[in-house]
Amino acid sequence: MKLIGKAETAIRTLAVVGAMAMGGAALAQGYPDRPIELVVTFGPGGGADTMGRQMAKLLEEPLGVSVPVSNVAGASGNAGLTHLRTNAADGYTIGTLISLTVASWASGLGDNKPEDFRVIAVVQSSPSFLFVPANSPHQTGEDLLAYAKANPGELTVATSGYGTQDDVTLKLLGATGAEMENVPFQAPAERYASPIGGHTDAIYEEPGDVAQFIQAGQLKPLMVFDSERHPEFPDVPTSAELGVDISGLDNFRSIAVPAGTPDDVVAKLEEAVSGALATEDWQAFCKQTYSCIEPVTGEEAQQMIRGFRETIASQLDS
Incomplete structure (x- = not known):
């Protein structure tokens, strides 16, 4: 019997949603099966670049694929984040998201915002x-x-x-x-x-x-x-x-992906980043750069990004 009208539309919609869900599950199950680009949102030679390159090197073993680094600098990191945000949310483009870029959002620079990204982990922090x-x-x-x-x-x-x-x-x-x-x-x-x-x-x-x-x-x-x-x-x-009480503006750095990246892919990336942070190479690196912290992940990391933006906004309004 042929379905018509609303019933037919509903069946087709359910079929599409089901196919998308199966496709996402298949993606996560086989992920990763090709190189993952790590976008460093500042130019070569800076702290974000040094962190990004160190992280890329340490991620290759647990992920089993190469992690080439691309420097996309400009607009206090917003150019690189726009590149990250506008790529497919499939885990094959990850990037650096750091506090001074979050601060720039509160100042009205760029059109990126906290909800555009999922933070895999905050991996460094240091006062200035x-x-x-x-x-x-x-x-x-x-x-x-x-x-x-x-x-x-x-x-x-x-x-x-x-x-x-x-x-x-x-x-x-x-x-x-x-x-x-x-x-x-x-x-x-x-x-x-x-x-x-x-x-x-x-x-x-x-x-x-x-x-x-x-x-x-x-x-x-x-x-x-x-x-x-x-x-x-x-x-x-x-x-x-x-005589000048200024604190709470620490420079932190994180690894992030576009919002909408599947949970299973995020979980694999989080596991890989956590493994990288536990290595002797990373521990030596963070000690050398005075930036060792307990990694911040999940909703706590998302709140850290939102809270920092609000902190900067309140300072600008005062």
């Missing part, structure tokens, strides 16, 4: 510091802030861009009278070199990204933006100790 070149006339945090207050806008600070937590921190410092000029650099290597070469007076950065310059005695940390002193830099005061 203000560093000066070793030969700076400002050898303490007190000196730097006093000079900034007496000479508003004269001191220049290298940052990763406008709308990031770098920018927000400088705005918060400026609100206390310690006004400094934000000098953004798209290329990480240029940013790191700028204070050493005398192009800027200071740099806002987490210690892992400039570890080689700290160890070489070229950069000196003056203050850490955290609620307590960093265990690796016990002599460096917090901003609160210097």
Whole structure:
């Protein structure tokens, strides 16, 4: 008997939904069976790039496929995330999602948002510091802030861009009278070199990204933006100790996929990332970059992204 009208439409819809579900299950069962692209959302040489390449190398064994890295830089990481978001949600494109990009969303940069992505795991986190070149006339945090207050806008600070937590921190410092000029650099290597070469007076950065310059005695940390002193830099005061209480703006980095990626695929990726984080290679890497944390996964990771965006938005509104 031939079905017509609503009954026929309903049967066809159920058939399509069933086929899609079976297709998703088949995808997850055979996943992965070809290379997985890892999109690094910043240029070569920076912290996100270093993390992404280390993670890609360590993921190849548990996943059983190659994980080539593509750098898609621009717009504080939003160009790369748009590339990630607009690819098929099938687990064959993964990428870096880091806090300064989330901060840029609160500043109105780009059209990405937390619900566009599923976080596999937050794998690194570190508070940021203000560093000066070793030969700076400002050898303490007190000196730097006093000079900034007496000479508003004269001191220049290298940052990763406008709308990031770098920018927000400088705005918060400026609100206390310690006004400094934000000098953004798209290329990480240029940013790191700028204070050493005398192009800027200071740099806002987490210690892992400039570890080689700290160890070489070229950069000196003056203050850490955290609620307590960093265990690796016990002599460096917090901003609160210097009269400017700025914390909760840590730089974290995660691995993410587009929203809509099947649960089974996400589970396989999460298992592979967790395995990578447990390796001796990763443990040595995160210690070297002062960024070791307990990985954050699942809904807790999603909430971390949403909460950070809200934190930045509230700071911008205050």
